[in-house]
Amino acid sequence: MNYVIFDLEWNQPPFAEAAVLEPLYLSGEIIQIGAVKLNDAFEVVDELRLYIRPKYYTKLHKQISALTHIRDKDLQEQGLPFPEAYEVFLNWCGEEHSFMTWSMSDMPMLIDNMLLHGIDCSKLPDCYDIQRIFSREIMRNSARCSLDHALEILNLKGDQAHDALHDARNTAKICSYLDLDQYLEEYAARAFALQPHHTIYPNIHTMLQDEALLTFPCPYCGAEIRCQTWVSQDPYTYINYGYCPDEEDEFLLQLHVYKGQPGSYRLHRLFYSMSDDLWEIYQDRLGQQKGS
Ligand SMILES: [Zn+2]
Structure with missing residues (x-):
């Protein structure tokens, strides 16, 4: 088993009205994949950096350019179209692999870009959120810690941030301080994509009342869950519990809200196989909501 720590950089629409709406609302288009491969003893064995030539948001947003130091020219000269880059990445990952990321924001972005290009999302591997493992096991809290701050806490010197490979390397450095062998089982969650949902809602409250958002098909038996x-996980992220009686499978459904023009809210949904840790997140939030 290889453990692939990956990080993404993405471009955004120049202004809200320029966002791609078909086949899905596209909040970001991936322009760089950086990855570090660990073997099953969690030793670094390889690394990869790929540039992707954007198809929709073709001009780099000023802020993105400033942050990543990537220029339009780099993407034009070295960038692969996303489907090609994804294939290179997947072949590099090896037959048996799991994903590791810092925070849970890269996986939804990867899925969005796969859906955008019609790439099959049904065989995603287990994914581990290293940020969460770091918080729980080292900091003993549930606060989200930036990658930079985590390096500081461990007294590590990191590579410069906001390059996908550097961020993946920095995450790998932090991994070397974690007893992953002991922790991983509790945190293994597999992500599943859902078909894009195109309804626009006047506010989040109305969105959360929509019955249509409460069902999804079981990925194993097809039954409606x-x-x-x-x-509420945060003001723009909502979670829900799903159970399929067929094989007693449990899932965590996640809804991400995107705020557009005033009175215009869109969403994406995806779900994860339930891990002990996701169950704890859900129970924590549920308790807070009931208590408030
Ligand atoms: Zn089922």
Whole structure:
């Protein structure tokens, strides 16, 4: 088994009205994949950096350019179209692999870009959120810590941030301080994509009342799973519990809200196989919501 720590950089639409809406609302288009490969003893064995030539947001947003130091010219000269880059990446990952990321924001972005290009999302591997493992096991809290701050806490000198490969390397450095062998089982969550949902809502409250958002198909048996009440994870992220009686499978459904023009809210949904850790997140949030 290889453990692939990856990080993404993405470009954004120049202004809200320029966002791609078909086949899905596209909040970001991936322009760089950086990855470090660990073997099953969690030793670094290889690394990869790929540039992607954007197809929709073709001009780099000023802020993105400033942050990543990537120029339009780099992408034009070295960038692969996303489907090609993804294939190179996947072949490099090896037959048996799991993904590791810092925070849970890269996986949804990867899925969005796969859906955009019609790439099959049904065989994604287990994914581990190293940020969460670091918080729980080292900091003993549930606060989200930036990669830079985590390096500081461990007294490590990192590579310069906002390059996908550097961020993946920095995450790998932090991994070397974690007893991954002991922790991983509790945190293994596999992500599943859902078809894009195109309804625009006047506010989040109305969105969360929509019954249509409460069901999704079981990835194993196809049965319709029905959830109950949304629980707020943060103001723009909501989670829900799904259970399929067929094989007693449990899932965490996640809804991401995108705020557009005033009175115009869109969403994306995806779900994860339930891990012990996701269950804890759900129970924590549920408890807070009931208590408030
Ligand atoms: Zn099922």
